[in-house]
Amino acid sequence: MTHLDSELTMLKADIIDMWRLVLNQMEKGRDALNNFDRDLAEEVVENEKRVNSYELKIDKDCENIFALFQPVATDLRLVLAALKIGNNLERIGDIAASVADFVLDADTDFNKDILEHTKILEMYAVANEMMADTLEAFDKEDTRLARTIFKRDKILDKIDEEALDRVEESIKNYPDQVRNCLLVLSMIRKLERVGDQSKNIAEEIIFYFEAKVLKHKKKKKKEGDE
Amino acid sequence: MSNKIETIDVNLHYGDFHALKDISLGIPENSVTALIGPSGCGKSTYLRLFNRMNDLIPETRITGKVLLDGENIYKIKATKIDALRRNVGMVFQKPNPFPKSIFENVAYGLRVNGITDKSFIEGQVEKTLHQAALWDEVKDKLKKSAFELSGGQQQRLCIARALAIEPSIILMDEPASALDPISTGKIEDLIFELKSEFTIVIVTHNMQQAGRVSDYTGFFYLGSLIEFGKTRKIFTNPSKQETENYISGRFG
Numbered sequence: 001m002t003h004l005d006s007e008l009t010m011l012k013a014d015i016i017d018m019w020r021l022v023l024n025q026m027e028k029g030r031d032a033l034n035n036f037d038r039d040l041a042e043e044v045v046e047n048e049k050r051v052n053s054y055e056l057k058i059d060k061d062c063e064n065i066f067a068l069f070q071p072v073a074t075d076l077r078l079v080l081a082a083l084k085i086g087n088n089l090e091r092i093g094d095i096a097a098s099v100a101d102f103v104l105d106a107d108t109d110f111n112k113d114i115l116e117h118t119k120i121l122e123m124y125a126v127a128n129e130m131m132a133d134t135l136e137a138f139d140k141e142d143t144r145l146a147r148t149i150f151k152r153d154k155i156l157d158k159i160d161e162e163a164l165d166r167v168e169e170s171i172k173n174y175p176d177q178v179r180n181c182l183l184v185l186s187m188i189r190k191l192e193r194v195g196d197q198s199k200n201i202a203e204e205i206i207f208y209f210e211a212k213v214l215k216h217k218k219k220k221k222k223e224g225d226e
Numbered sequence: 227m228s229n230k231i232e233t234i235d236v237n238l239h240y241g242d243f244h245a246l247k248d249i250s251l252g253i254p255e256n257s258v259t260a261l262i263g264p265s266g267c268g269k270s271t272y273l274r275l276f277n278r279m280n281d282l283i284p285e286t287r288i289t290g291k292v293l294l295d296g297e298n299i300y301k302i303k304a305t306k307i308d309a310l311r312r313n314v315g316m317v318f319q320k321p322n323p324f325p326k327s328i329f330e331n332v333a334y335g336l337r338v339n340g341i342t343d344k345s346f347i348e349g350q351v352e353k354t355l356h357q358a359a360l361w362d363e364v365k366d367k368l369k370k371s372a373f374e375l376s377g378g379q380q381q382r383l384c385i386a387r388a389l390a391i392e393p394s395i396i397l398m399d400e401p402a403s404a405l406d407p408i409s410t411g412k413i414e415d416l417i418f419e420l421k422s423e424f425t426i427v428i429v430t431h432n433m434q435q436a437g438r439v440s441d442y443t444g445f446f447y448l449g450s451l452i453e454f455g456k457t458r459k460i461f462t463n464p465s466k467q468e469t470e471n472y473i474s475g476r477f478g
């Protein structure tokens with residue numbers, strides 16, 4: 001193993017650790033909402049600092065590798081992917097923390113019916129599964145798995161689109177839960193972004209392992225469609 | 227972009243030793259092409275095809291075509307070889323100025339080509355010393371011996387000497403490998419300046435240097451051309467695993 005190889009192995013390990021931490025934040029956020037567990041919500045908000053410092057560490061490691069090793073080709077793509085994945089994970093960490101903050105803004109339990117009807121728990125389930133699968137795709141170099149992310153983002157988009165109507169219905173059904181219903185709508189708007197971040201991460205994984213810049217192709221196609 | 231130089235199915239043997247194997251490659255005009263690869267892979271041999279310097283090595287056998295501006299330089303009349311070598315300047319690893327003054331080093335090529343017009347020679351010396359980014363450093367000591375210059379300055383003097391006879395191609399065989407980083411930087415800047423007027427082919431062991439100075443890169447291994455392409459592509463996403471291993475320092 002070359003010196004550079006060992007630096008890259010450590011970088012990968014840091015990325016994976018950060019990934020697990022952020023996924024854990026998302027899971028705790030869901031549990032805090034579902035069980036109206038304020039202590040857990042506090043913990044998630046508090047832990048955001050750790051997520052941020054992981055991102056800084058990864059940035060610093062990448063900077064050092066660029067300066068000291070001048071990586072090329074596959075090595076270069078890994079360092080670039082690490083930078084962007086770190087950045088996207090940090091944003092998911094932000095989202096997890098803001099949702100936990102919304103939980104802290106509630107005065108009473110979230111009615112189970114509302115959580116069900118607005119599909120926010122389903123949203124959490126899909127988003128967390130996307131995160132777990134991108135992590136596995138990165139770890140196992142599985143670009144096929146990474147490609148399954150794009151479809152699932154559409155599920156989140158759909159829940160987000162329907163949210164206004166569903167929240168309105170929930171307010172009619174439970175007039176005493178107006179505040180919580182509005183909080184759920186805010187949460188859904190935030191969680192929708194996790195899908196976009198996961199999509200970015202999946203693109204980076206494909207870029208790293210297949211050396212294809214999917215982003216530009218997709219953009220062009222989208223522009224053409226619209 | 228048209229090709230200034232083209233080799234087609236070139237094979238070269240030194241006696242029994244097969245040093246270049248079926249090399250077909252086009253080198254674009256007014257650009258910098260870097261040749262990289264481990265020691266002994268045939269880079270210098272390939273470079274020496276273009277000014278027919280390999281002809282000077284006994285028991286050398288060459289087959290295939292080497293086209294310069296579309297003309298096969300191995301089919302030209304012997305009397306035209308001098309003109310070929312004027313058109314193809316060469317700079318070597320170790321600066322090799324003549325034991326003469328700075329001025330005479332640059333004027334040398336003009337004088338051996340029969341030019342006697344004093345003011346033309348003076349003009350040409352000044353112009354090429356400017357081109358070689360050396361003028362400001364030597365303008366007050368043109369009569370001094372070239373050996374009084376630093377290694378980096380000597381190398382730029384050799385470049386000026388090559389430029390004085392107005393070649394269209396400049397071959398550089400590891401031109402900066404004996405120089406310190408500052409002098410190396412100056413040579414690299416100079417190469418960047420010169421490419422608008424010349425076609426430059428440079429052999430280098432320094433991978434980052436190849437990345438910095440060249441537009442195209444060819445990777446040689448054991449006498450074969452493994453991969454040739456835009457430098458940006460070679461250093462970000464080469465097509466061949468051997469190229470990737472070499473440029474990322476995981477060779478062998």
Ligand SMILES: Nc1ncnc2c1ncn2[C@@H]1O[C@H](COP(=O)(O)OP(=O)(O)O)[C@@H](O)[C@H]1O
Pocket residue numbers: 240243245263264265266267268269270271272283
């Ligand atoms: N004059 C020569 N006679 C015999 N073999 C030579 C001669 N010059 C070079 N070679 C051999 O040809 C191969 C290519 O050499 P060269 O072109 O100098 O490689 P590079 O420049 O890539 O280091 C080497 O194996 C070298 O030993």
Ligand SMILES: [Mg+2]
Pocket residue numbers: 269270271399429
């Ligand atoms: Mg050589």
